[in-house]
Amino acid sequence: MLHPYHYHAALLASSQSYHCLEYAIDKRRLVSSEHKCPKSTLSNHISDDVDLWKADGLLSNEWASSLPLPENALYDESLADRSRIAMNGAHPAALEGRCRINFQALSDQIQWLHIDPPVLSVDNFMSDNECDEILKLQDVSPPPGSGRVIRIESRVSDSNNERSGTTAVRSSTTWYVRFGAPAVKPLLRALLQLLPDVKLEQCEEVQLVRYQGGCQGFGWHEDTLGVNEATLEAGGQRIATLLIYLNDCENGRTLFRDLRGEDNQRLGVSPRKGRALLFFPCITGSTILGEAAARADLPRTTFGDVYFDQTRADHRTVHAGEPPGNNEQKNIAQIWIHSLEHSPRVFGRGLNRHDEASL
Numbered sequence: 436m437l438h439p440y441h442y443h444a445a446l447l448a449s450s451q452s453y454h455c456l457e458y459a460i461d462k463r464r465l466v467s468s469e470h471k472c473p474k475s476t477l478s479n480h481i482s483d484d485v486d487l488w489k490a491d492g493l494l495s496n497e498w499a500s501s502l503p504l505p506e507n508a509l510y511d512e513s514l515a516d517r518s519r520i521a522m523n524g525a526h527p528a529a530l531e532g533r534c535r536i537n538f539q540a541l542s543d544q545i546q547w548l549h550i551d552p553p554v555l556s557v558d559n560f561m562s563d564n565e566c567d568e569i570l571k572l573q574d575v576s577p578p579p580g581s582g583r584v585i586r587i588e589s590r591v592s593d594s595n596n597e598r599s600g601t602t603a604v605r606s607s608t609t610w611y612v613r614f615g616a617p618a619v620k621p622l623l624r625a626l627l628q629l630l631p632d633v634k635l636e637q638c639e640e641v642q643l644v645r646y647q648g649g650c651q652g653f654g655w656h657e658d659t660l661g662v663n664e665a666t667l668e669a670g671g672q673r674i675a676t677l678l679i680y681l682n683d684c685e686n687g688r689t690l691f692r693d694l695r696g697e698d699n700q701r702l703g704v705s706p707r708k709g710r711a712l713l714f715f716p717c718i719t720g721s722t723i724l725g726e727a728a729a730r731a732d733l734p735r736t737t738f739g740d741v742y743f744d745q746t747r748a749d750h751r752t753v754h755a756g757e758p759p760g761n762n763e764q765k766n767i768a769q770i771w772i773h774s775l776e777h778s779p780r781v782f783g784r785g786l787n788r789h790d791e792a793s794l
């Protein structure tokens with residue numbers, strides 16, 4: 436029996452005393468390695484729904500062993516240049532997909548952190564209380580048999596690997612939330628307000644991630660799926676990443692390896708409770724981006740829709756989750772938006788339906 440709302444996968448982040456089962460997620464593929472389970476208070480949360488994952492073909496025996504956290508790669512001019520050249524060929528008129536941003540509703544809160552490729556932040560996207568309600572999902576122990584304790588280590592797929600020239604690993608605790616969970620309703624509503632043409636069916640299940648201070652993070656990677664993963668059933672490619680910081684953190688920024696901020700330093704977004712970060716993993720363009728970019732006097736609302744080409748990743752969007760400080764914990768919620776309807780699979784086929792959301 437699955438819990439009616441959240442938790443298919445909860446995991447123990449702490450790398451210290453006990454691990455029961457360790458898993459790695461390589462984008463949509465879950466790979467596992469089993470460990471001897473020391474006596475642990477958490478062991479009764481481990482359920483046999485591993486079999487469910489196996490049946491779904493998501494388990495294999497691969498295992499990423501090492502856990503280097505964001506390596507200090509140097510700013511790669513050549514990579515950025517190559518992407519810029521690709522971008523020149525991507526006139527918005529030639530881009531099929533459109534992702535309208537509702538500037539009218541949120542103009543005071545939206546900040547353009549980077550214009551090309553577009554990276555935006557939205558402060559107070561969610562209220563403190565709404566963030567707290569989501570955080571509570573992480574504190575509830577899943578009823579026996581409904582969740583399990585796993586450790587997730589995420590690596591970029593081979594194709595990504597080739598692009599960004601590095602293997603990214605994640606060390607974190609990850610929860611997946613059912614669409615019907617009341618706590619995520621405000622988040623889903625806010626998403627649809629910000630991106631009014633997006634259908635909920637295009638969204639992956641809400642993912643909550645917790646990084647423990649000092650030692651956990653997520654290395655350089657791109658959010659696009661590999662060609663074999665961006666299937667019709669998956670809903671094609673990920674066209675937008677929406678990430679919400681659920682608590683304030685001194686450290687633990689989301690860093691964009693090849694983008695520069697206003698201060699000409701590597702672009703980094705600090706975790707502020709309720710702040711959203713939006714960017715587009717595929718090549719994008721915007722109808723009036725050029726004009727607006729050249730004229731500082733144009734109001735922000737003159738930025739038009741973001742157009743995208745879902746067949747081409749924008750390698751300039753390589754990013755990482757910096758480890759929070761020693762005494763901090765970083766909590767985020769994340770949703771990936773696909774070009775087409777996405778079939779959620781984390782809870783098992785058909786077990787977490789978009790229409791449970793009842794917005």
Ligand SMILES: O=C(O)CCC(=O)C(=O)O
Pocket residue numbers: 653658687688689690754755756757767769
């Ligand atoms: O933790 C972060 O700031 C970034 C997380 C991320 O990029 C991801 O989960 O894909």
Ligand SMILES: [Fe+2]
Pocket residue numbers: 656657658754
């Ligand atoms: Fe990412």
